[in-house]
Structure formats: structure tokens, C-alpha cells
Amino acid sequence: MKKHNFFAGPSILPENTIKNTAEAVLNFAGTGLSVLEVSHRGKEFVAVMDEALALFKELLDIPSTHEVVFVGGGASLQFCMAPYNFLNKKAAYLSTGAWANKAIKEAKLFGEVVEVASSKDKNYSYIPKGWDVPSDVEYLHITTNNTIFGTEIKKDLDVKVPLIGDMSSDIFSRPVDVSKYNLIYGGAQKNLAPAGLAFAIVRKDALGNVDRPIPTYLNYQTHIENGSMFNTPPVLPVFSALETLRWIKEVGGVAKLQKINEDKAILLYNAIDNNKMFKATVDNLEDRSIMNVCFVMNDNYTELEKEFLDFAVSKGMTGIKGHRSVGGFRASIYNALPKSSVQALVDAMNEFEAKH
Amino acid sequence: MKKHNFFAGPSILPENTIKNTAEAVLNFAGTGLSVLEVSHRGKEFVAVMDEALALFKELLDIPSTHEVVFVGGGASLQFCMAPYNFLNKKAAYLSTGAWANKAIKEAKLFGEVVEVASSKDKNYSYIPKGWDVPSDVEYLHITTNNTIFGTEIKKDLDVKVPLIGDMSSDIFSRPVDVSKYNLIYGGAQKNLAPAGLAFAIVRKDALGNVDRPIPTYLNYQTHIENGSMFNTPPVLPVFSALETLRWIKEVGGVAKLQKINEDKAILLYNAIDNNKMFKATVDNLEDRSIMNVCFVMNDNYTELEKEFLDFAVSKGMTGIKGHRSVGGFRASIYNALPKSSVQALVDAMNEFEAKH
Numbered sequence: 001m002k003k004h005n006f007f008a009g010p011s012i013l014p015e016n017t018i019k020n021t022a023e024a025v026l027n028f029a030g031t032g033l034s035v036l037e038v039s040h041r042g043k044e045f046v047a048v049m050d051e052a053l054a055l056f057k058e059l060l061d062i063p064s065t066h067e068v069v070f071v072g073g074g075a076s077l078q079f080c081m082a083p084y085n086f087l088n089k090k091a092a093y094l095s096t097g098a099w100a101n102k103a104i105k106e107a108k109l110f111g112e113v114v115e116v117a118s119s120k121d122k123n124y125s126y127i128p129k130g131w132d133v134p135s136d137v138e139y140l141h142i143t144t145n146n147t148i149f150g151t152e153i154k155k156d157l158d159v160k161v162p163l164i165g166d167m168s169s170d171i172f173s174r175p176v177d178v179s180k181y182n183l184i185y186g187g188a189q190k191n192l193a194p195a196g197l198a199f200a201i202v203r204k205d206a207l208g209n210v211d212r213p214i215p216t217y218l219n220y221q222t223h224i225e226n227g228s229m230f231n232t233p234p235v236l237p238v239f240s241a242l243e244t245l246r247w248i249k250e251v252g253g254v255a256k257l258q259k260i261n262e263d264k265a266i267l268l269y270n271a272i273d274n275n276k277m278f279k280a281t282v283d284n285l286e287d288r289s290i291m292n293v294c295f296v297m298n299d300n301y302t303e304l305e306k307e308f309l310d311f312a313v314s315k316g317m318t319g320i321k322g323h324r325s326v327g328g329f330r331a332s333i334y335n336a337l338p339k340s341s342v343q344a345l346v347d348a349m350n351e352f353e354a355k356h
Numbered sequence: 357m358k359k360h361n362f363f364a365g366p367s368i369l370p371e372n373t374i375k376n377t378a379e380a381v382l383n384f385a386g387t388g389l390s391v392l393e394v395s396h397r398g399k400e401f402v403a404v405m406d407e408a409l410a411l412f413k414e415l416l417d418i419p420s421t422h423e424v425v426f427v428g429g430g431a432s433l434q435f436c437m438a439p440y441n442f443l444n445k446k447a448a449y450l451s452t453g454a455w456a457n458k459a460i461k462e463a464k465l466f467g468e469v470v471e472v473a474s475s476k477d478k479n480y481s482y483i484p485k486g487w488d489v490p491s492d493v494e495y496l497h498i499t500t501n502n503t504i505f506g507t508e509i510k511k512d513l514d515v516k517v518p519l520i521g522d523m524s525s526d527i528f529s530r531p532v533d534v535s536k537y538n539l540i541y542g543g544a545q546k547n548l549a550p551a552g553l554a555f556a557i558v559r560k561d562a563l564g565n566v567d568r569p570i571p572t573y574l575n576y577q578t579h580i581e582n583g584s585m586f587n588t589p590p591v592l593p594v595f596s597a598l599e600t601l602r603w604i605k606e607v608g609g610v611a612k613l614q615k616i617n618e619d620k621a622i623l624l625y626n627a628i629d630n631n632k633m634f635k636a637t638v639d640n641l642e643d644r645s646i647m648n649v650c651f652v653m654n655d656n657y658t659e660l661e662k663e664f665l666d667f668a669v670s671k672g673m674t675g676i677k678g679h680r681s682v683g684g685f686r687a688s689i690y691n692a693l694p695k696s697s698v699q700a701l702v703d704a705m706n707e708f709e710a711k712h
Contacts, residue, residue: 196590234552
């Protein structure tokens with residue numbers, strides 16, 4: 001049976017990324033050796049790293065003021081690297097969920113943190129509006145897509161200070177105005193690569209403005225100066241990232257993917273809104289994520305949650321159980337998830353409704 | 357032609373590790389999904405993580421006072437994590453090469469560092485002896501194997517303070533008396549797994565003794581409490597690590613591997629010592645690494661370096677060019693390198709000698 005992979009991350013990757021990665025594990029670039037056992041300084045892998053960084057910049061139209069680096073440790077390490085490098089005295093954070101709050105926790109170790117707004121009052125089911133950013137903060141940190149709660153800031157905000165964005169789960173899902181950001185970071189394990197890799201898009205002239213010494217690995221400057229090869233990079237995830245970046249280019253780039261993603265999201269949200277048995281956890285259309293669609297059983301059908309989950313699994317759906325903070329269901333419909341998988345889920349929901 | 361993989365790292369892994377990793381990239385544990393695209397919280401990967409940690413502890417006979425964690429970022433991140441967690445006021449470091457010096461550089465950001473000895477005077481071609489450790493330091497840091505210079509501290513030192521050991525390139529090559537260490541760490545990309553994973557063996561009751569706040573990701577306690585699943589771990593490298601750990605057990609464990617490694621090292625060092633065209637860069641037998649064998653052309657044959665390199669490559673040798681700090685050649689003969697590859701190199705050296 002065809003599996004439909006709705007995991008929230010690590011999550012579905014393009015078929016070619018998987019196929020070509022498997023091949024490279026057996027024989028990398030004609031070396032007769034596995035990509036797992038070749039030097040990262042060899043010309044074959046250096047070519048992979050160079051092309052991956054170049055394509056990353058090309059696809060997001062990253063201006064020359066910024067540089068892209070790959071590092072290990074995931075977004076959780078970035079939560080402290082961001083303030084280590086950019087928070088000298090005071091920063092602003094927008095609290096839109098669990099990951100935003102983890103970022104806030106780390107920032108407080110480095111300086112004063114102003115929480116400009118929070119949607120905690122309604123279990124993070126909306127994006128707060130109408131707040132102000134103090135003019136004396138060094139940056140405003142936002143989590144553009146909230147994987148757990150299914151909300152998303154889908155446009156690059158207009159504020160009077162530089163932005164820092166955690167884009168772990170929506171990078172490459174839409175065009176981004178990188179010039180508004182001092183830093184965009186994320187774990188790669190949603191739209192880009194397997195787990196074990198993080199990316200950072202860094203505004204170069206914004207570095208070097210904090211008073212504290214920064215450990216070498218935690219300093220973005222280190223990775224910029226060394227072309228992401230300061231130390232041994234996560235070789236296989238970088239290889240897979242390149243395959244995915246090539247796929248994004250083939251599909252037509254991030255503007256095209258945004259249209260495809262919106263199309264998939266509308267199909268699924270419409271099916272939820274029109275099905276008497278389900279309801280979306282995010283009401284505001286503007287705030288609904290096009291990457292993670294959260295929904296629960298409607299009021300009169302809560303006792304059928306387990307039955308629908310089993311039913312969906314029997315139809316090949318994988319990873320649609322909701323996060324424990326929200327309950328119900330979550331369908332992660334990242335770039336690589338085909339519309340046919342969304343349709344299969346919609347069909348299962350409709351069939352389930354008809355059954356009852 | 358059969359390739360003989362002498363890369364210093366990332367480096368040769370057991371054949372089954374590569375074969376089974378390639379299979380898992382296509383279909384992981386019968387899930388019908390790639391190991392690159394499944395949730396790290398799914399029961400299949402949780403089983404992998406649990407078995408990998410358990411086998412790691414079993415094979416190194418790690419006492420219950422210590423815990424093993426997997427983290428991202430490599431040994432270069434450990435260079436700052438070690439002092440972040442263990443250096444409150446003063447620590448001692450032994451300077452045996454480039455990696456030891458990188459560790460020293462990071463430690464200086466956190467407290468007073470006493471360099472107990474250095475072999476810099478002879479380009480790190482020996483392990484300093486006869487030095488003392490101040491009694492008031494919190495630990496002595498050693499780099500047990502110096503990948504670049506081919507020296508190794510092959511026995512766990514007897515000193516009056518706890519040890520911290522960077523064992524990136526000799527972990528699992530011999531039994532270790534873990535009880536002497538507050539911390540053993542390393543990148544996994546030599547004897548354990550592909551790049552993108554670091555390990556740390558942490559003495560639990562030695563944590564919590566520094567005055568500074570520690571960012572969450574950089575605190576070993578975080579990873580201990582969360583069973584190395586605080587955040588998304590590097591899934592594929594952990595999978596491959598488990599395969600390698602199973603292989604180590606099948607071979608007979610680290611005591612058996614030590615004998616095999618010594619046997620391979622003696623074969624190669626003897627061939628160098630008995631060949632008029634080559635000489636080892638490390639004179640002292642006791643200091644010679646059983647993992648990285650460094651040698652150069654002998655005095656009257658220096659002009660033949662390039663010719664020998666080309667000759668060796670023509671015989672299938674890969675990765676034997678020496679590091680630029682030493683020159684000449686380096687044969688990394690890690691656990692997974694078969695004796696037949698060492699013999700092939702010895703044969704090439706003998707054939708080259710006969711030719712001239």
C-alpha cells in the first residue's frame with residue numbers, strides 16, 4: 001500500500017533525494033566509496049558543498065549582504081547562537097508557541113528580553129496582532145511557522161528593527177525578503193534534508209556588535225569564513241540537501257512551490273471546514289499554516305478520534321496524530337508531499353463522514 | 357579495482373554499516389519509508405537510539421556513574437561544551453597537537469588554563485612525559501590520539517585529578533578505564549559513524565559544579581535527561597552508529613579490536629622502519645598511534661614523494677596524502693580497515709623500494 005507521509009519532521013523528502021542518497025551511500029560520485037566514508041576535503045564533496053550553498057542563495061534570492069552557512073546541532077543550538085551573536089543588551093521576541101518560547105528562554109541568558117505579545121491565552125491558536133516593538137531593541141525574533149500549533153506568519157513583517165526568523169518548518173515554502181532579517185535559521189529536517197543539519201542566513205555587517213567573547217563554533221563568523229567547513233560538516237545531510245535544492249529548482253522555485261503549497265492547504269482546510277465531524281484548531285484564515293494543518297474532532301464527535309486515526313492509518317496515512325499540546329490530528333504537508341496524498345486524506349475524511 | 361580507504365576522517369566504516377544504511381535509506385525497519393523521512397519519536401527509531409546507547413555502554417564497560425549522550429556539532433562544539441560544563445576556575449591541558457590547541461583556545465574563554473606540557477618544539481611528534489598537574493585544577497584535558505601527527509596516549513593516565521579526554525579518533529580502538537574521566541567526547545566520524553554526530557560519556561555527579569548559566573543545548577544534563585532526544589538527533593548517523601556497534605560486538609569487542617589494531621600497526625610500522633626509502637615521523641614506539649600512521653620519504657628520497665603517492669594511488673590507495681602540517685603520508689588504519697588493505701600498502705611500499 002502507498003504510504004502518505006504526514007510526519008511533522010523529520011518528514012517527507014523528494015523521491016529523487018532519497019533515491020540518489022541511497023545510491024551515494026553505496027557509491028559516491030563515482031569514487032567507488034560511500035558518501036559516509038570519504039573525506040569532506042575531497043574534491044567530490046567540496047563540489048557538493050559549493051553547489052548546495054550556491055543553490056540555496058539562488059533559490060531564495062539572497063542578497064550579497066548575507067551569507068548562508070550550514071552547521072550541526074539543529075535549531076535548538078541556534079536558539080542560543082542567535083542571542084550569542086546578536087543580543088548585546090535588549091531584544092524583542094514574539095511568543096507564538098513552544099519553539100518560540102524555547103528561543104526566549106535561551107535569549108534571557110544573554111540580555112533583556114521583551115515579549116511583545118503572546119497567543120498563550122488561546123493555546124497559541126492564532127498569531128497576535130497590533131503589538132509594538134520597542135525602538136531600542138537589537139532585533140525582533142519571530143517563529144514564522146509554528147509546527148505544533150499550525151499557525152504561520154506568511155508575510156515578512158514590516159517593523160522598525162531587524163528581524164530574526166526561525167524558519168525551520170517553512171523555509172523554501174515561499175519567497176522571503178531576506179533583506180529584512182539579520183538572521184534566518186532553522187533545522188533542515190522539514191523542507192530541505194534529513195535531520196542533523198541546520199542552516200543560517202546571516203547578515204554579515206550585523207555581526208561583531210556584541211561585547212561578549214563567542215566560542216569559536218558558536219560564532220557565525222567562523223562558519224562564514226570557512227565556507228561551512230570549519231569542522232567536518234554533516235556530510236550526508238548536506239548531500240541530501242543539494243538533491244532537494246536541485247528538485248526545488250526543477251519544480252520552478254519557491255514562488256511556484258508557494259502556489260502549489262497554497263493549493264494543497266486550501267484543499268485540506270476546505271475539506272475540514274466542510275466536514276461536520278472535524279474542525280480546524282486555527283480559525284483565522286490568515287494565520288493558518290500552509291505547512292502544518294491542525295484539526296480535531298468536532299464537538300459531537302470527540303469520542304471518534306481514535307476510530308478516525310485507525311481508519312486513516314488503514315488508508316496509508318502516516319504521522320497524522322496531533323502533537324500532545326493540541327490533540328486531534330496534524331497533517332504536515334511540506335513541499336515534497338504530493339497533492340495526491342492530501343487528496344487521499346480528504347477522501348478518507350469524507351468517507352469517514354459518510355460512514356457515520 | 358579494490359579501493360583501500362586510508363582517509364583520516366570521515367573514514368572507512370564496516371561494509372555492513374554501509375550496506376544496511378543504504379537499505380534503510382530506501383526502507384527503514386519495514387516501515388515502507390526512508391530513515392531520512394521518519395519521525396525520530398516513532399517506535400522504530402526510538403528502538404535504534406535505545407539499542408545504540410545501550411551497546412555503546414556495554415562495549416566500553418561504562419560504569420553506572422556515567423551516561424552516554426549523542427549530540428550534533430562534532431568535537432569542535434565539544435571543545436566549548438567541555439569547559440562550559442566542567443571548568444569553573446582552573447583547568448589543565450596537555451598540548452599534543454592542533455586539536456588539543458583548539459580545545460585550549462576555547463577553554464581560555466571560561467577560566468584559567470594551565471598548559472602542563474607541549475610537544476610543539478618537535479612539531480608534536482611525541483607525547484610529552486614527566487610533567488605535573490597542579491592539584492587545584494578541576495580536570496586535565498588530553499587528546500588521546502592526535503590524528504594529524506600520528507601520536508597516541510594508549511593508556512589511561514594516572515593523575516590526581518579527573519581526566520577529560522578527546523577520543524575522536526581512537527574511541528572503540530581499545531578498552532578504556534572510564535572511571536578516570538569526568539568526560540570523554542569525540543566526533544563519531546572515525547570508528548563509529550558518518551559525520552554529523554558527536555558522543556559524550558559524562559560522569560553524572562561531576563555536573564552542576566560551575567557558577568555560570570549554561571545554554572540548554574550546551575548543557576550535558578539536558579541530553580542526559582532526554583536520552584539524547586532533547587531535540588531531533590542526527591537520525592541517519594545514529595542509525596549507522598548502531599550498525600557499527602553491532603559489528604564491534606560481533607568482532608569480539610574492543611579488547612579484540614585492540615589486538616587486531618596493534619597487529620595492523622606493527623605490520624605497517626615495521627614495513628616503514630625496514631624500508632630504506634621511508635621513515636616514520638614518530639620515533640618513540642610508545643607514542644606511535646595505532647590509528648594514524650604518519651611517514652615521510654627518507655632523507656635521500658624526498659624528491660620521490662609525488663612519485664610514490666601516484667604509485668600508491670595506482671594501486672588503489674585512497675587518502676594517504678599526509679596532512680599539510682606534517683607532509684609525506686598518513687595511513688589511517690581505523691577499526692574497519694582490514695589487514696589486507698595494510699598489506700596492500702606494505703606491498704606497494706616494498707615494490708616501490710625494489711623499483712628504485
